[in-house]
Amino acid sequence: MTARTVLVSGAGIAGPSAAHWLHRGGYQVTVVESAPAPRPGGQAVDFRGEQVKLLAAMGVLDEVRRYETAMGDQTVLGPDGRPVLTVPGAAWSGEVEILRGDLARILYERTADHTEYVFGDRVTALTETADGVEVTFRHGAPRKFDLVVGADGVHSGVRAAAFGPEPEFRTDLGFGIAGFTAPNHLGLDHTSIMYNEPGRGLTVGSHRLPDRLHVSLVFAADGVELHHRAPGEQRALLARLFADTGWETPKLLEALPAADDLYVDSISQIHLDRWAKGRVVLLGDAAWCAGPGGSGTGLAMMGAQVLAGELAAAGGDHVTAFAHYERRLRKAATVGQKNGKGAGDFLAPCTAAKIRSRNRVYRMLSTRLFGGIFVKMTDRAANALEYREYPALTAA
Secondary structure (H helix, E strand, C coil), X not given: CCCCEEEEEXXXXXXXXXXXXXXXXXXXXXXXXXXXXXXXXXXXXXXXXXXXXXXXXXXXXXXXXXXXXXXXXXXXXXXXXXXXXXXXXXXXXXXXXXXXXXXXXXXXXXXXXXXXXXXXXXXXXXXXXXXXXXXXXXCCCCEEECEEEECCCCCCHHHHHHCCCHHHCEEEEEEEEXXXXXXXXXXXXXXXXXXXXXXXXXXXXXCCCCCEEEXXXXXXXXXXXXXXXXXXXXXXHHHHHCCCCCCCHHHHHCCCXXXXXXXXXXXXXXXXXXXXXXXXXXXXXXXXXXXXXXXXXXXXXXHHHHHHHHHHHCCCCHHHHHHHHHHHHHHHHXXXXXXXXXXXXXXCCCCHHHHHHHHHHHHHHCCHHHHHHHHHHHHHHHCCCCCCCCHHHHCC
16 A cells, blocks of 8 residues: 555654655645644754755755844853854854744745644554554544654654653753843844853854844753743743853843743753654654754754655655665764764853863864864764655655
8 A cells, every 4th residue: 555644743844844745755744733833933053065955955945045044253251251262153054054943934834735734732642553543632533644754853742652751762961951032132243152151051142133132051950851841940940040140141031031932951862773663753853863963953854855755765665665764864863963962061061171171172163274174073964864866756
């Protein structure tokens, strides 16, 4: 039997990307998302090399460039709040950088005409039968699909239903991360500033919208559960963790109560021995979350194209297609996880000595020789998977 109906869980980046390519492969796609609408805001994500080829193949590169951050240099402050060095923006922003929320909106709008989107619901149970998967939802009536794709992030409900409880696969790296927007009282314009105290890192930047600051907090949080806390608890925790932090931190924290785009989670990785079980397959962070610096967004989008392409090449034989999909993605996912493993230590070093050591690395990035080496290192994750066309997907 050739599978023709697919349920994709998650309407972030990986899910709509899968909808785009699966539609090209001739599948009827339904996307279910627990949020009431596409999620706005979020941190910036960048694309390099092979991943830019993918954006062009999807027909979204020009629109992504319209909304790119076009970030300039980053100023790194010392413990007294004074600048100690400057890092070229090209070191972080890749060939094109865009806010996650802008990218999610672009992908949603590109797929909405041919994809059924169901917001405000989520998968609660999966039962595989001889010819499909019976899916139970929190709110909607049960439905049956030929295949199910879990593209619902590090806390994947599909993974929990098909593979087991999250703690079996999640490795926390000892740090938390938070992001929100605040008024741009610093007057930044396409630039960013980083400030550190031991175990705490704060980065602020402003780009397309001059009245807004995008605030990112990274903090030591070994053993602290963050994701399942209520928003009010998350705000209180951040206020407590950064209460005695210097520079402009108190002023930035004043924006927390009104921030409607707050994101808080642990910096974690996901490790599974296999990404598919029967007719259920995982994609993106649900399968191989690497953490910051692991090129996760780009690889998730690349993986969506490979998944749809292998299904088309196998004539709908999901067993063969899922095996080939995983074989192509595994090495790239491993590279991304290796790159992302030290992100917390780099963004929020836990001692003053480690902050000074990190800053010495930053200074080297400002030189032509070592800056080139760093770009090659970051490009390695982005180019770990070569973009290839699948004939069955290019004709649509």
